[in-house]
Amino acid sequence: MSALTAMSxxxxxxxxxxxxGAELLKLRKRRGLFWSTLVLVVVPVVVGYVIxxxxxxxxxxxxxxAGGITNLRGTYEFLxxxxxxxxxxIGITAGGGDLGAGVFxxxxxxxxxxxxxxxxxxxxxxxxxxxxxxxxxxxxxxxxVALPGSGREPGALLMVGYxxxxxxxxxxxxxxxxxxxxxxxGRVAIGLVLAWQFVLTPLLLQIGKVDAVLVGAALRRIExxxxxxxxxxxxxxxxxxxxxxxxxxxxxxxxxxxxA
Amino acid sequence: MNNDTHFVxxxxxxxxxxxxxxxxDGVELRVPRGSAFGYLGPNGAGKTTxxxxxxxxxxxxxxxxxxxxxxxxxxxxxxxxxxxxxxEEPRFHPFLSGRENLQVAAAVRGANAEARIDGALRRxxxxxxxxxxxxxxxxxxxxxxxxxxxxxxDPELLLLDEPTNGLDPAGIHEFRDMxxxxxxxxxxxxxxSHLLDEVEKICEAVAIVDRGRVxxxxxxxxLKAGGERTVLIGTPDELRAQAALAEHAAVGSVxxxxxxxxxxxxxxxxLTTEEAAGELNRSLAAEGIVVHKLxxxxxxxxxxxxxxxxxxxGSE
Numbered sequence: 001m002s003a004l005t006a007m008s009x010x011x012x013x014x015x016x017x018x019x020x021g022a023e024l025l026k027l028r029k030r031r032g033l034f035w036s037t038l039v040l041v042v043v044p045v046v047v048g049y050v051i052x053x054x055x056x057x058x059x060x061x062x063x064x065x066a067g068g069i070t071n072l073r074g075t076y077e078f079l080x081x082x083x084x085x086x087x088x089x090i091g092i093t094a095g096g097g098d099l100g101a102g103v104f105x106x107x108x109x110x111x112x113x114x115x116x117x118x119x120x121x122x123x124x125x126x127x128x129x130x131x132x133x134x135x136x137x138x139x140x141x142x143x144x145v146a147l148p149g150s151g152r153e154p155g156a157l158l159m160v161g162y163x164x165x166x167x168x169x170x171x172x173x174x175x176x177x178x179x180x181x182x183x184x185x186g187r188v189a190i191g192l193v194l195a196w197q198f199v200l201t202p203l204l205l206q207i208g209k210v211d212a213v214l215v216g217a218a219l220r221r222i223e224x225x226x227x228x229x230x231x232x233x234x235x236x237x238x239x240x241x242x243x244x245x246x247x248x249x250x251x252x253x254x255x256x257x258x259x260a
Numbered sequence: 261m262n263n264d265t266h267f268v269x270x271x272x273x274x275x276x277x278x279x280x281x282x283x284x285d286g287v288e289l290r291v292p293r294g295s296a297f298g299y300l301g302p303n304g305a306g307k308t309t310x311x312x313x314x315x316x317x318x319x320x321x322x323x324x325x326x327x328x329x330x331x332x333x334x335x336x337x338x339x340x341x342x343x344x345x346x347x348e349e350p351r352f353h354p355f356l357s358g359r360e361n362l363q364v365a366a367a368v369r370g371a372n373a374e375a376r377i378d379g380a381l382r383r384x385x386x387x388x389x390x391x392x393x394x395x396x397x398x399x400x401x402x403x404x405x406x407x408x409x410x411x412x413x414d415p416e417l418l419l420l421d422e423p424t425n426g427l428d429p430a431g432i433h434e435f436r437d438m439x440x441x442x443x444x445x446x447x448x449x450x451x452x453s454h455l456l457d458e459v460e461k462i463c464e465a466v467a468i469v470d471r472g473r474v475x476x477x478x479x480x481x482x483l484k485a486g487g488e489r490t491v492l493i494g495t496p497d498e499l500r501a502q503a504a505l506a507e508h509a510a511v512g513s514v515x516x517x518x519x520x521x522x523x524x525x526x527x528x529x530x531l532t533t534e535e536a537a538g539e540l541n542r543s544l545a546a547e548g549i550v551v552h553k554l555x556x557x558x559x560x561x562x563x564x565x566x567x568x569x570x571x572x573x574g575s576e
Contacts, residue, residue, distance in 0.1 A: 015370035022367035029356055102351030103364075106409065109315045109347065110369045111340025117368070260317040 014116045023124025026097060033093055040086035041079065041132040042139070048075055049143040068149020069158070073225065075140045076162045080169045080219070083136070084197060087129060091174035092190045094125040095181025095251055105260035118182065118255040122248060125174055133170060137163035161224040169219050172244045173197060176215075179247025183254050215243040265329035268293050268417045268448045269314065274323035276309050276472075283309040285472035286323065291450055291465075296443050298459035298480075299452040301469035302569065307452040308348060310469075311421050315345055328416060341371065344415035346423050350406025354395035358386055358405050361394055365409045373412040380408035385434075399426030407438065418442060421452045436462050460561040470569045484558050488567065489529075491537045494520040494553025495544070504547045510536050520553060533558050 027033060052066035064070070098104040098117075107117055141159040154162075176196075180189045201216045211217035211230045218236035220228045231239070269291035276284040284306045291297045301307050312318045314325060316336045325332045327339035352361045359377060366373035381390045384404040394402065403426055410418055424432050439449050439462050453459050459466055460480060467477035476483060495501045498516055505514045505523055510531065513524045525536050533556040544551050559567065 015367065018367035018370065018374070022364040025360060026353060026356070026364065029353075029360065031355070097353070101353050103353055105317050105347060106351055106365065107368050108317055109340060109343070109345045110365065110413065111316070111337040111343070112368045113337065259312075 014112070014119075016116075016120065019112075019116070019120040020123045020127065023094065023120050024127045027090065027094060027124060027128040030093065033089060036089060037086040037129065037132050041083045041129075042135050044078060044082050045075055045136045045139045045143075048078065049139070049147065053147060064150040065148040067144050067147035067153070068151045069144070069154045069225075070151060071149070072140060072144040072154050072159070072162065075144075076166050077223075079136060079140075079166055083133070083166065083170050084173045085194070086132070087170040087174040088177040088190065088193050088197065090125050090129055091177025091179075092181035092186055092193065094121040094128075094174075095178040096184075096186050096189060099182075100186050108260040114256045114260075115252055118252045121182075122175065122178055125178060126171065129170060129174065130167075133163070133167055137166065158224055165219070165223055168222070168240060172215050172219075172240055175244040176247045179249075179251035182251030213239060213242075215239055218243075265326075266293055267291060267326075268328050269450060270326040271310075271314075272324045274310070274313065274325060275321045276306070276313055276318070277321045282472050284313065284320075287469070287472070287474050289467055289474055289477065291448065293448050294443065294446060295465050296439055296449045296451060296463040298463035298466035299450055299469060300456065300459050300466050300565065301454060303454055305454075305469045306472040307454075307469060308421055309472075311345070311347060311419050311450075311452055314419065315343070315347065316340065317347065341369070341413060342416045343419060344410030344413055344417075345419040345421075346403075346406045346410055347419075347421045349399075349425060350402055350409065352394040352402065352405065355393060357391045357393055358397065358401075358408075359390040361405065362409055362412060366412050369413050371413070376412050376414060380411045383411060383438075384408040400428060400431045403427055403431075403435075407435075416447055418447060418449045419452075420449060422454070423451065424453070424455065424458055432458070456562045456565055466561070468565060468568055475568050480561060484561060484564055488527075488559055488563075489525045489533045489536070490557045491523045491525065491533065491540055492520055492553065492555040492557060493523060493540065493544070493551060495549055495551050497549050500547070501544055501549050501551075504544060504549065505540065508540065508543055510539055 049066050049071075052063070052071055055063040056065050098107060104117070108114060137159070141154070141163070144159070145153050177189070177193045180193050183189070184192065201214060204210055204214055205216050208230070212235050217231050218239040220226060221231050221233060221236040222240070267290045269289055271287050271289045274284060274287040274289070275282065287310060289310075299307055299310070309318070313320045314327060314332070316333055319333070328342055330339040332339050353364070356364070359381065362377045362380065363374065366377055378387070381387045384407050386401065386404055386408060389397070389401070394405070397405065403423060407423065410420075424435055427435060439451070442449055451459060451463055463480065465477070465479045466483060468475045468483070493501065493505075498521055501521055502514050502516060505511050505521065510525055510529050511523050512526045515522050523540060525533065529536060531539065537554050537556040541551050541554055
């Protein structure tokens with residue numbers, strides 16, 4: 001044994017930075033996840049603007065130019081849907097990846113607290129998703145001003161607002177998926193979250209009776225330039241916070257108590 | 261380092277229940293510092309469950325545990341920082357390389373573990389293939405990588421649960437040398453196994469566990485000495501020899517078989533088996549009986565293990 005052991009077994013505190021870095025490494029090295037995220041978050045923006053540009057060039061009488069606010073809004077709303085699939089996949093992977101591979105117990109035996117092991121998953125997932133969202137936002141913003149548009153050009157504030165709105169949408173979906181992914185096995189969890197997000201939530205929004213507790217209604221309310229008033233801004237913020245924090249709390253609770 | 265504790269593992273009345281089934285039943289275990297200690301038992305005896313409790317992977321139903329002198333689970337973090345472990349088959353992220361898997365573990369351990377990665381890989385002979393994905397590793401390589409990971413915390417105590425599973429004979433031999441090296445460095449190794457031969461070759465002390473209970477523990481020599489001791493005697497005059505031996509104070513029973521006369525010594529005899537054999541020889545010579553074969557036999561660990569576990573099995 002080295003003299004190091006003799007002096008100090010473990011410095012106080014959790015090495016958050018190194019642990020978040022390790023989480024990021026685990027996500028980054030999954031090739032399937034990397035390419036899926038690229039295809040679901042960045043590629044649609046590029047393809048969308050290319051199609052809009054080509055369409056306008058071919059049929060300028062019926063197809064508006066690709067730039068401007070209208071197409072920027074459409075791009076972000078589309079991204080909030082397809083990007084959500086990527087966010088869910090990342091969340092499920094971050095939440096259940098260690099457990100699914102049997103590595104969770106190998107980390108528990110280091111003596112590190114389970115709460116700390118859980119606590120680094122969300123930041124790691126955010127760091128993984130962030131460059132994709134940023135790239136998509138930059139491409140959309142540049143395209144909306146660089147390409148000719150039929151209406152006003154979006155201002156910098158609106159661009160930042162939309163990027164932030166997209167980030168909030170994806171983070172809430174990712175938090176839900178991460179929490180569920182920490183509770184259930186990968187396939188069950190991903191099926192459940194996708195069904196909730198893309199089947200049940202739209203149905204409930206159509207019915208319109210429980211908008212106050214739906215993250216979909218909250219996102220609709222806080223979208224830049226929204227005229228929707230089905231829920232108040234306060235309720236929307238509370239709903240978003242709840243849909244982000246409660247799944248994480250449940251996931252942390254389960255991680256702390258389960259046999260490894 | 262808390263070197264003032266003689267025992268690195270101490271458990272008292274440690275019990276784990278799964279519903280009505282008792283997997284670990286009031287275990288009182290004492291593992292001395294600086295030894296290779298075997299935790300020996302048949303499959304399903306509760307070996308892995310005990311290790312899982314010590315490592316905080318599952319809670320105990322009742323009883324107390326101390327690791328390196330620290331009570332667990334109360335001071336689990338501080339205790340496990342000085343412990344390395346392999347539980348059953350070591351698991352890894354298959355899409356990461358061996359080195360990256362160790363990086364993940366080192367990040368969680370902190371405390372300079374990152375700096376030990378190269379040394380750990382070298383020690384387990386995986387430097388050349390450290391940058392290949394674990395998906396391509398053989399089971400034996402994964403076992404070795406598991407040992408490498410267990411070394412990242414520069415542990416005082418290594419808990420190794422069936423660590424030679426999947427190793428070929430050469431790998432097992434290397435593994436034995438590795439354990440000897442760990443002991444030479446002052447570490448303690450708890451080796452849980454159902455392989456008697458492996459434990460006998462590696463460990464100095466052992467606890468035998470059966471149906472969740474530690475049946476006996478002590479040095480391997482003590483354990484073997486606690487078993488039936490016999491002396492095989494060859495003589496041309498078996499009938500006279502048998503009669504003479506039956507009167508001897510050191511003799512518990514005498515039987516003739518095809519190989520000669522097998523004398524079972526009194527269980528509480530203070531002489532060693534060899535000394536008793538000499539005594540019997542002297543006694544027969546005094547009677548004018550020629551002895552042409554004299555073999556002192558002690559039970560092997562395997563025989564002792566079977567005696568103990570069969571006795572328990574028969575009593576239930």
